[in-house]
Amino acid sequence: DYYYESRSRYYDACSEVNNYENRANELRSQRQRKIIYINQLKSDLKRYQKLLKEHPETKQEITIKPFDNDGNLVDYNVRADEITNDFFYEVKASDTAPYTQNQ
Structure with missing residues (x-):
C-alpha cells in the first residue's frame, strides 16, 4: 500500500x-x-x-490593437482620429479583409 x-x-x-x-x-x-x-x-x-x-500639414489615423484582461491581443482594432480624439471600433472578418469605401 x-x-x-x-x-x-x-x-x-x-x-x-x-x-x-x-x-x-x-x-x-x-x-x-x-x-x-x-x-x-x-x-x-x-x-x-x-x-x-x-x-x-498631414494628419494620421492611428489603429490600436488592444490587449484583453488576460494580456492577449484582441481580435478587433480601435482607431483614434488624431484631430477629434474620437475612438472607433473596427471589426473585420479577417486580417486580410479589404477596407470598405471611404474607410
Whole structure:
C-alpha cells in the first residue's frame, strides 16, 4: 500500500510540475508577443514622426490593437482620429479583409 501511495503522490507531483512549466511557457510566449507588438508600435511611431516632419500639414489615423484582461491581443482594432480624439471600433472578418469605401 505504501508503495502505491508513494507512486501516486509522485505522479501527482510530476503532473503539477508539468502544469506549472506549461503555464510558464505560455506566459513567456505572451510576453514575447507583447514585446514584438510594442516594437512594432515604436517603429510605426518613428515612421510617422519622420513623415510628419516632411509633411507637417498631414494628419494620421492611428489603429490600436488592444490587449484583453488576460494580456492577449484582441481580435478587433480601435482607431483614434488624431484631430477629434474620437475612438472607433473596427471589426473585420479577417486580417486580410479589404477596407470598405471611404474607410
